[in-house]
Amino acid sequence: MIYLELFWTFLIIGTFTFGGGYAMLSLIQNQVVINKGWLTAEQFTDIVAISQMTPGPIGINSATYIGYSITHNMGYSHIASIGGSILATIAVMIPSFVIVLTICKLYMKFQRNPLFSSLLNTLKPAIIGMIIAAAGILITPQNFIDWKSWFLFGGAFISCWRLNINPIWVIIVSGVMGLLIY
Numbered sequence: 548m549i550y551l552e553l554f555w556t557f558l559i560i561g562t563f564t565f566g567g568g569y570a571m572l573s574l575i576q577n578q579v580v581i582n583k584g585w586l587t588a589e590q591f592t593d594i595v596a597i598s599q600m601t602p603g604p605i606g607i608n609s610a611t612y613i614g615y616s617i618t619h620n621m622g623y624s625h626i627a628s629i630g631g632s633i634l635a636t637i638a639v640m641i642p643s644f645v646i647v648l649t650i651c652k653l654y655m656k657f658q659r660n661p662l663f664s665s666l667l668n669t670l671k672p673a674i675i676g677m678i679i680a681a682a683g684i685l686i687t688p689q690n691f692i693d694w695k696s697w698f699l700f701g702g703a704f705i706s707c708w709r710l711n712i713n714p715i716w717v718i719i720v721s722g723v724m725g726l727l728i729y
Contacts, residue, residue: 549621550634556583557610557638568606571639575609585617610639695728 556578564571572595579585586594594616598608614635619628657663703721706712 549618549623550631552583553614553617553631553635554638557614557635558641560610561639561642564606568604568609571606572609575606575613579613579617585620586613590616607636607639610635699724699728 560571560574560578564574576588576591580588580591591613594609594612595605598605598612601608611632615628615632617635618631619625623631699721702724703717706717706720707714
């Protein structure tokens with residue numbers, strides 16, 4: 548029974564969360580701490596801290612750890628708790644997977660449609676504006692980036708934009724340069 552409830556809860560969380568993993572945390576907390584009472588607020592805070600430290604998206608990391616913790620706290624074995632972990636992770640990812648798959652199918656079907664192309668061309672400046680606005684919010688006097696970081700950013704930008712270097716290589720070289728500089 549707990550497996551079905553875990554799956555359904557995280558499927559709902561994955562379906563109705565927009566804005567990324569950090570936006571997902573409040574919905575997860577509301578479901579597993581307040582509504583279901585599966586975890587205490589302290590346990591949830593610990594899970595979020597651990598999820599931030601592990602590589603990967605915080606929403607998925609949280610679902611994985613919460614799925615394990617809930618089943619383990621209910622007395623299930625280690626193996627059964629891993630099953631709860633896997634189930635919560637898959638459930639939270641299914642909605643995003645279906646949405647992206649649907650968008651890809653629609654894109655492939657309508658990419659030559661002039662109205663669709665016009666819509667995408669209209670959205671590009673808006674998306675760029677949103678990214679610039681987010682960057683502007685982060686650039687404050689308290690966390691202003693030093694000149695070395697601006698140099699790395701400029702080099703990476705020019706490498707991708709003008710020199711058409713593969714972004715993966717730009718990331719790797721930028722990481723190595725960052726290690727050497729800092």
